[in-house]
Structure formats: structure tokens, C-alpha cells
Amino acid sequence: MDIQLKRGLLEACVLAVLNTGDSYGYQLIKDIGECISISESTLYPILKRLEAAGQLTVYTVEHNGRLRKYYQITPLGKAKLSAFSDEWKEIVAVYEFIAAHKEAD
Amino acid sequence: MNQQEFLAALENKLAALSPEDREKTCAYYAEIISDKMDDGMSEQDAVASLGDVHEIAENILKDLPMTTLISAKVNAQKGGGRTALLIILTIAGSPIWISVLAVIFAFYATLWSLIVALYAVMAGFFAAALCGVLGFIPLFIFRTVPIGLCALGAGIAFLGLAFLLMIASIYATKGIIKLTAFSWRGLKSIFIGKGGAKQ
Secondary structure: OOHHHHHHHHHHHHHHHHHOOOEEHHHHHHHHOOOOOOOHHHHHHHHHHHHHOOOEEEEEEEEOOEEEEEEEEOHHHHHHHHHHHHHHHHHHHHHHHHHHHHHHO | OOHHHHHHHHHHHOOOOOHHHHHHHHHHHHHHHHHHHHOOOOHHHHHHOOOOHHHHHHHHHHOOOHHHHHHHHHHHHHOOOOOHHHHHHHHHHOHHHHHHHHHHHHHHHHHHHHHHHHHHHHHHHHHHHHHHHHHHHHHHHHOOHHHHHHHHHHHHHHHHHHHHHHHHHHHHHHHHHHHHHHHHHHHHHHHHOOOHHHO
């Protein structure tokens, strides 16, 4: 898959998972891995970008005597997520157009 | 490789990052390793599942701006001062970089002059087409019909050639722009690499 496209999709996946509740790195990888393969080193820059863009915030929780970072979606992140859904409707419409013309060929 | 070795190698490779970013990155990977171990993986397996530590570090560094990479390189060599003069000295003092940059520059200069030449020829064709198409009326009136028709035909032929060249030029330009973006990323690895893999 195209790298830019995958990056955009993964950002939306992270926001979508966080929209159902706060989560941490390893759990995010497991959840997103259900639909698209993602490695730890792919997730890290995405989390950093989303944090820098103010779409998520980070807080630390103690777990088993060590620290774990939890990520929480912000209102900005929620807005981004619904913008993504709207955009995607347009993309689906374009896809249907392409598929229909391919069949007619 | 155990967790400690992995994190030490990562920290070592990320010297170009600010201390804060470096610590954040290491904390992220430490947390992932611990979580995988809580999930039942052995320490070795958890570390191995992350992939090659040099590759991880390199990808993080490639996301940094070029200037950060260069000044980090300067600091690593001269131990602290980051004046513009030192940066220039470091770049100028390295024979490898100079020749690499010279080759890249020469390569693009050649390609771009070819493109400019293509556009110039295309402009010439358009001009010839214009002369032929506009010039045929006076030739028609003041000279003979065959000469006028000949000029018109030649003008239209040049117009066709010019359009074909335009298509070729646009494709060539796009190709070079793509190539530039690609090698710019490759160029960054000059400032990242060097001995990292041997450590």
C-alpha cells in the first residue's frame, strides 16, 4: 500500500480506537493489528505527530511497579476523526465510479 | 539481545535527538518490551520482535530536519560549539561529502539543462507553427497558392510536433522531481550513517 495513504489510515485508526477509550502503546498495536498490520516503530511517529497536532494527550499511570503512558483523544482529535469519515465517503464514491467504469470496459 | 542492550544501543544511535526526545523514545520501547513480557513473551523474543535496532534508529533520524542532523554531526565531532563556521568547516572538511554533493549537483545540472533544452526546442516549434499558420494569408495573397498552402502545412506540422514535445517535457520534468525527492532522503543517510552499524 502507498506509504502516505497507509500513514493517514493509521492515524485515523489510532484516533478511532482512542475514541472508544484511553489506551497504551502495546494495546493500540494489538487493536489496530486486527485490521491492518502495524509495527511498534510505525506507531511511534504516528503518536508523536498526533500529540504535536493536539489531537491526543498523554498521561502516565503506574502499572506493575513501572510507568505506562496512556493516550487520550482530544476534541481536536474527535473533529479530525469525523472529518476523516466525511472524506472517506467521497473516496468511496470515487471508488464506485471507477469500479463501475471498469466493469463496463 | 536483552532489553538493556537494546535500549543502550538505541540511546547511543539517537545522539542527534534532544535529551528529552531521546528519553521519550527509549521509554516508549521499554514500555512495549515490558508489556510484551507481561503478555508471556520471553525478554529475548520481545526485543527480537521489535526488529533491528539500527533500522529503528535510522528511521527516527530520517524524520528529523536536515539542519538538526548536520549540527548534531558537528557537535559530535567538535564536542559542543555549534557556530555556523564549524558547520561549514565540517561539511567542507569532509572530502567524501564534497565529492558526493558535487556528483549529485552535476547529475541534476545535466538533467535540468536537458529539460530546459527540451522546452526551448518546444518553444521554437510553437514559434515556427505560428509563423506558418499566420504567414500563409499574406503568402496566399501576394505570392502563389502553392506557397501559401505549403506554409500552412508546415505550420500545422510544427504545431503537432510542439504538442508531442510538450507531453514528453512534462513527463521528463515530473520524473526528475520524483527522483529529487527520492535522493534527498538518501542524501540524509550520509549524515546519519557512518559506523553506526558497527557499534
